[in-house]
Amino acid sequence: MKFFSLNKEAADVSFKEAVIKGIAPDKGLYFPREIKPLSASFFENIEDLTDHEIAFKAIEQFVSESIPENKLKEIINSVLDFPFPVIELENNVATLELFHGPTMAFKDVGARFMAHCLEYFSEDHSSEVTVLVATSGDTGGAVANGFLGVKGVKVVILYPGGKVSDIQERQLTTLGQNITALEVNGNFDDCQNMVKTAFLDSELKSEMQLTSANSINVARWLPQMFYFLFTYKKLKNKGRSIVFSVPSGNFGNICAGMIAQKLGLPVAHFIASTNVNDTVPQYMLTQEYSPKISKATISNAMDVGDPSNFIRIRHLFENDFENLSKNISSYSFTDKETREALLKIYNDYSYVADPHGAVGYLGLKKYQKTNSDIYGVFLETAHPVKFLDVVEETIGKKIDLPEKIAKMMTKKKNKIQISTYEELKKYLLAT
Ligand SMILES: *Cc1c(COP(=O)(O)O)cnc(C)c1O
8 A cells, every 4th residue: 555645746665765754855745645445344343353453454454554463463462462441421421531641631542552663663763763742732742752762753742832731841842762751932833844854954854864753644643543443442332423523733643534434434424623723614614715823722632723634624524615514513612612621521420521522522512502413523632631630620529640640740851842844853963
């Protein structure tokens, strides 16, 4: 299976090359040449398969040219070593908890998968790969954790100073070893732009092999389709049509869900729920895609003004707006609405959500107003403890720190402050 660039000006590449390059030379995102549906019997008998078997079947066609079957199974076993519970809150509303991994946000699966792939690919390389990644909150922690100690890989993380939570910052800055955190004087878009500039800088490229670990990277992005398949396995016996409400920032997670749908997964509809960074909800209203400067919110991992994966979604629907709008609805919510939802979820179900999950809940409820017969799953993309201040203040209750977080709180933060691209480049060239 080859991957092509969505800008269509670059050669097709293998999975391995797509992972190592991150982005195509024509600046396009890589996308699979074809997506072969899984057999009907796979979905009919999905409850007889383990999560590892489901994951293997789902991703095999995309990576088999570059990773042998045994190695792929080994990678899947070590990536998926925690549960993905689906908790029913009421008759037709459930939450899918994606925060049981080491950094307590859903990005652990993609980050670990990518780290294992790069480690495998670097076995026959003498040269080092530098992973350069911009984070609005959770990516950095997941990438730092997934890549910690991986041989042949250096990781440089850019995050917007003062715009990530204390716990998120500690997850990036306290690990050391092959992980460096750069605190950028700016917002997430500034970080993302610096990373994009670096990938196009021919002087840098001649000095080092740079790759991204944002959901631009196919190894980060594709494994996220597992969540949707695992959930279907759990809910299939209800015999109901399922919709997923996905709290969205760069739209990688929801786009991976749509790949699962292409593989044959029965999904009635997707809801892309956002905070006030509403580029996609606006697009769904006006058919005009106009990226905006991102605004800081209490669901900071979704503070994205120009979602990088939306182009993949548009491609999946052949840039046909009508087709797209049949499959996806998109709504945006303010911080005030998000806090009200956090409180409502707590009062009605005694369930503590995080601000991202609360945005997902709001999107689902809005959709169900006109589609009341449908079974809805909203994704809880992070553990509430990652947004301690907001959550405790809103529900008026203390949350216990899980042990893995408590340990981290005593470690010293190590970071380098930068303001400009020139400073980033100087740092990269000096290392
Ligand atoms: C990254 C992240 C999101 C957004 O996911 P995308 O794939 O970028 O749309 C939502 N919630 C949390 C907690 C995240 O860390």
